Amino acid sequence: MSVEVRVPTLGESVTEATVATWFKKPGDAVAVDEMLCELETDKVTVEVPSPAAGTLGEIVAAEGETVGVDALLATLSEGKGAAAAPKGKDKAPAVADPVDANAADAVDVMVPTLGESVTEATVSTWFKKVGDTVAQDEMLCELETDKVSVEVPSPAAGVLSEILAAEGSTVEASAKLAVIGGAVAADASSDAQAPSSQGNGGKDVSNAPSAEKLMADKGLSADQVQGTGRDGRIMKEDVMKAAAAPAPAATAPAPPAQTPRAPVAASDEAREERVKMTRLRQTIARRLKDAQNTAAILTTYNEVDMTEVMALRNEYKDLFLKKHGVKLGFMSFFTKACVHALREVPEVNAEIDGQEIVYKNFIHMGIAAGTPQGLVVPVIRDVDGMSFADIEKAIAEKGARARDGKLSMAEMQGGTFTISNGGVYGSLMSSPILNPPQSGILGMHKIQERPMAIGGQVVIRPMMYLALSYDHRIVDGKGAVTFLVRVKEALEDPRRLLMDL
Known part of the structure; x- marks a missing residue:
């Protein structure tokens, strides 16, 4: 028997959300109340649990899509047993060229939850690089959106075979961020953990997200920063300390101005630092002005x-x-x-x-x-x-x-x-x-x-x-x-x- 997975009630005056992340793919067996995906509305993430035990059939709303209240997200076949994973019509055709040889097992990493009426986000930081082995649900990257920084977990264990959206790029709600090749079952996560730690300077710990973001802003890699957190975890303060020493050259060239502004002397421009407004700050600016106008x-x-x-x-x-x-x-x-x-x-x-x-x-x-x-x-x-x-x-x-x-x-x-x-x-x-x-x-x-x-x-x-x-x-x-x-x-x-x- 088929069961429909629909968008839950989103809250007062909220009429739509964006599908942020699917944690399951077509053919996966799921338990009742097991988390299937995440939606993002105005300020927070909404988890969508499975209404029944069974097998995830078709994903109707892909990651990055905007959906209304009670919209159909996916279908679920009640009962036990996993239908063939290649049945995922949304996923298989889109991953034809991954690095890994097992193309049939490739899984797309889509743009996660962006929030109500939000159609794009900015890729803030990639915590993994192409060729890294990742575990299921391990954090791959971070996006800047309306009210929060959205973390994007890996939908499956495997190898990060392709990154389609580089750091600093703007992606739409329906965009594909990356491809996980050679996707394997979640129990392989123990094998995936060791290589994945190389992105953190060889430490088997995750750096603070704020530190990763700041490293991206400053053009620093993890091996250029000495972590002082527990087990060598890199904290934001560590990045600031490293950036104050030899790193300024990485951020010295200021990008060209996007809008006309007053003339700036070359000597002054060299001492400027240009940082793109976060989605949060853009949203705050827009809503405050809307309040004044209304x-x-x-x-x-x-x-x-x-x-x-x-x-x-x-x-x-x-x-x-x-x-x-x-x-x-x-x-x-x-x-x-x-x-x-x-x-x-x-x-x-x-x-x-x-x-x-x-x-x-x-x-x-x-x-x-x-x-x-x-x-x-x-x-x-x-x-x-x-x-x-x-x-x-x-x-x-x-x-x-x-x-x-x-x-x-x-x-x-x-x-x-x-x-x-x-x-x-x-x-x-x-x-x-x-x-x-x-x-x-x-x-x-x-x-x-x-x-x-x-x-x-x-x-x-x-x-x-x-x-x-x-x-x-x-x-x-x-x-x-x-x-x-x-x-x-x-x-x-x-x-x-x-x-x-």
Whole structure:
């Protein structure tokens, strides 16, 4: 009996994805829930498990193709036993010229997941070279796409017989990256491991992906860098150290300018370094401009005296840590204060859908976080029903996952309001940009002692500027100011939160 493998639900307002990597090929036997392929949407990778045990038949959506929700990805024959592998109509004809003699066993390496509406990617780094023996699922290369760096694993064990997309080249979603010749079963991975380590300077360890990328940028090979990581693993810092010594000559010639710019003296041009924008940075630029072009963004400001919050935090932080196992920070206070204000001014928690206003009877709080890859906004769902401890635990857990690049797609979708804390970087004042389709974002800033006139006297108080950017199409100035005043009142007298005042 044939079973269809379809695109799973991708999340709120996400209508399409790109097939990133197939981990199985036609004819492979698969177990129920075994991962078949990966899809990429806006910010994360979505795994597609097998709905049944059996044999993978035809792959309908090849790697690099863009597919809609519920689209057919492949067919699966239920039951045991593997159909003939050459049945793979998508694969066999495309690998007629591999180096390996076993052409029938050759497997294409296709462009992995690129994300919603993304049609191309840039090859960042190849971790293997032609002739290297690779194990199944061993990382072959890394691509730069919208929100993340996408790793491309080997779909089978064998020999990397051909690389079709060199480092730095731009590839389309349907492009073929390489060919694995003499593909063998996964149990051959033990034989493939030893030769594959030669790409890492003879060490049987994988270098840090960030190090591999930087080596590619600097034109360095692994044998030119001394690894200081565990078992000799090359880290990013090792590459930076090596690049600072004899390597500058590799990056000195600046490529020609692609767009007209002001004249540059030859002596200055020799000291420039030209780096192509990553897919992440291009996407950030496009989406920020889209937000400005779509929403009527206006920002209102206020300031808050942090004396009471700081005193309360200092009084209970040790007991809080002992009981809940997490530190008591400022974010839980601000989150609680925003929940309190959003209940009174619900339009800040709403969104525009066509000619309708959608009011949310729940609060999913986005907490903007800066990562080495760029800005991401993990979402804490139903934060309005959470305690201080629950909020602090959620923020800590999602922050760690964001830094490690392990956030799932669902964890970054569905937010109704966002908090951005530029104060951690020393920002004193800024105007945050909306995170569409949300209608409001609160900007926190640096706490700074300033002289304040209180009761006819000048006293020194720890003050913070607050900024609320909002969509003026749905939120009036009165509502925005009321929201910010309620946040200020709740923080300057935290007891109001307990009494819902």
